Amino acid sequence: MNTILTITGNVRFSITLDPSTWIFDDRKIEEKDFFSVSEEKLEDYTEVMSKHWSREIQEGQAFPPTLKTEKRYEKEKLVTSTYGILLHPFIMNAEPGEDAMEIEIVTKEKSYYFPLEKVNSMLLCFSKLGKPIKENGPVLLYFRDGSNKDKPISSIERFTIH
DSSP states (O other): OOOOEEEEESBSSOEEEOGGGGGGOTTOEEHHHHTTOOHHHHHHHHHHHHHHHHHHHHHOOOOOGGGHHHHHHHHHHHTTOOEEEESHHHHHHHOBOTTOOEEEEEESSOEEEEEGGGGGGEEEEEEETTEEOOTTOSOEEEETTOTTTTSOBOSEEEEEEO
């Protein structure tokens, strides 16, 4: 199983994704929250996390004594929770061409084609119960509406923009 994914095709920049590093990414969200989060709440969350990230860059990361317990809780949560990350920011960083219309999700078995606008509703699950997804991985793709909650797109090898 290849653990690296690529975004290629009608993009300005080809991008390589390594899901094993996303556990440290502040943009990760718990899978259980993804299906219950509205678009507005997700945008609010993104804005709050952006401000937090900017503050940490400018001021450095500080852990006051009152946060020690919270820090321990967060570490424990990392090794027991299921996490995902939105696909949309990665696609936007690749800068799809102005004439790009669809995304092809290439798996070991077949390819799936979706309008490029649908990327806004895609979550890449990269960790199940604190462990990387090895079987049918490295990621599982879910839709925000939960339509494939029981049968996510699996064995993804790459994303191609057309």
